Amino acid sequence: METLQQLTRRQVDALRAVATQETAEHGAPLKSIGSALHVQPPSALECLTPLEQRGLIVRHRGKSRLTARGRSTLLEYQRHHRVAETLFGSLGLTPEDTCAAAREIDLALSHRTIEEVCRAQQHPSACPHGQPIAACSSQE
Numbered sequence: 001m002e003t004l005q006q007l008t009r010r011q012v013d014a015l016r017a018v019a020t021q022e023t024a025e026h027g028a029p030l031k032s033i034g035s036a037l038h039v040q041p042p043s044a045l046e047c048l049t050p051l052e053q054r055g056l057i058v059r060h061r062g063k064s065r066l067t068a069r070g071r072s073t074l075l076e077y078q079r080h081h082r083v084a085e086t087l088f089g090s091l092g093l094t095p096e097d098t099c100a101a102a103r104e105i106d107l108a109l110s111h112r113t114i115e116e117v118c119r120a121q122q123h124p125s126a127c128p129h130g131q132p133i134a135a136c137s138s139q140e
Contacts, residue, residue, distance in 0.1 A: 002111055003054065003073050004080065009107065013037055014047040015074050018057055018064045027063025079134050081106040082127035083118050090121060095128040 007015075017036035021028030034044035048064055051057045056070035066074065084102035085095075093101060109117075118124070118136045126132055 003056075003069075004076050005107060005110065006054070007051075007073075007107060008047075009103070010037065010047050011051055012074075012077055012107065014044065014051060015056060015066065015070060015077070018048075018066055019071070019074055022063075022065050027058075027060065027065040030062050030064070033064065075134065076111070077106065078131075080109055080114050082131055082133045083114050083121070083124070084109065085127040085129070086121050086124045086133070087117050089128040098128045 017033045018028045021032045030041045034041040084106045085098040088098040088101040
């Protein structure tokens with residue numbers, strides 16, 4: 001099973017929170033991650049511990065940073081989500097509805113399935129919100 005498929009929605013949201021809160025000089029503080037997740041720091045820590053065990057983040061003195069593996073997993077998630085959005089967009093859903101529908105399935109889809117959906121959608125370059133979609137591995 002792929003790393004992305006092993007994560008919960010809350011863990012992906014925690015990865016995203018770390019990515020948006022960390023800077024070149026400092027990791028993301030636990031309090032900020034908790035705030036982004038709308039939970040108290042102890043609950044945020046419960047989300048971060050499995051990410052650290054999987055090698056997706058490193059923690060030092062209460063601050064979290066994405067590892068290279070964490071960054072690539074987050075990019076993979078973004079690709080899965082955006083490709084799923086294009087699929088729902090092709091069915092006539094609004095951009096807001098495509099996002100909600102994509103969140104229902106994006107973690108469950110394998111990399112191979114996303115590649116097939118991408119091919120079927122003729123390799124879209126952007127999601128319905130205009131965000132770029134990385135090229136399929138077969139296009140590179």
